[in-house]
Amino acid sequence: GAASGAGEVHIAFGSMGNGVQLDTDTVDWTLRDTVDGDGIGESLLVADVTGDGVADLLVGGSSLGSDHRGEVWVFEGPLSASTTIHTRSDAFAVLQGDEDDRIGSALAFDEDVDGDVLLAVGGRRSSSNDGVVHVVDPSSVTSGLNTLSSIATESLYGSDNEQFGTSVAFTEHGLAVGAPYHEDGTGDRVGRVHWFDYDGSTGNFAAAILFTGDGDIREVGQQVVNLGSANGTSQELVGIVAKEGDGSIGDV
Secondary structure (H helix, E strand, O other): OOOOOOOEEEEOOOOOOOOOOOOOOOOOEEEEOOOOOOOOOOEEEEEOOOOOOOOEEEEEEOOOOHHHOOEEEEEOOOOOOOOOEEOHHHOOEEEEOOOOOOEEEEEEEEEEEOOEEEEEEEEOOOOOOOEEEEEEOHHHOOOEEEEHHHHEEEEEEOOOOOOEOOEEEEEOOEEEEEEOOOEOOOOOEOEEEEEEEEEOOOOEEEEEEEEEOOOOEEEEEEEEEEEEOOOOOOOOEEEEEEEEOOOOOEEO
16 A cells, blocks of 8 residues: 555546546556655646657655655656556656755646746745746656756746745746735735746746735635636636635635
C-alpha cells in the first residue's frame, strides 16, 4: 500500500456510470507516492507538454522533494491500461522547485498565449508564504530532473503571507494568479487575484489588474478557471472561487 499521507492518482479510461466505486476493477492506471506525507496529486493537468501531438499527464505535490521544494511529475502520453503501480521513477520528467518553493499547488497550460505555448507552475512557498509562479516554455523540459527556476522564462512572486500561486489560469493574453490569503488593512483574509498581461513579442508579463475581496467575499483566488466564452459571446470569462464572509459557503 501507499505510505501514510503519500497520496495516489487513479485514472479510469472511457465513460463511467453514476455511483461507480473506484477500485482495482474500475481503475485502469494508478500512480502512487512512496514517501510519508508527500501528498502527490495536489494538482493535475492533461496537456501536450512534450510537443508530440499526444496529451501527457502532469501531477503535482507541494510537499514532494527535499526542503519543501515541491515537484511536478510528467508522464508521457498516451497512457495505457496497466495493473502496474506507477511511481516517480516512471515519469518522463520531474519539475522541481527551489528550497521552500512548494511548487505543484497549481498547474496551467495554454497553446496560444499571445502566440506562445506556455506552462505555469504555482507554489505557495513555505518560508514567507508569498508564493511563486514559474512560467516555462514546455520545449525546454527535458527527460529527468528539471529545476524550474533554471528553465523558467519568467518567475512571478507575490507578497508576504498571501500564498500567491495557490491557483493559476491562462487567458488569451495573459495569466491570472490566485492569492487567497492576502489580508486587508484590518487583518481580514480577503484574498485577491493578480492579472498579468503577456507580451508575446518580448516574452514578458506585466501586472495589470488586481481583484480583491472584502468583508462579504473572502479568500478570493482559491481557484481561478478560464471559462472561455461560456456566456455564448466572444468575451473571455474567468471564474474566481471565493468564500462568503463567514467562510461557510463558497462563491464563484
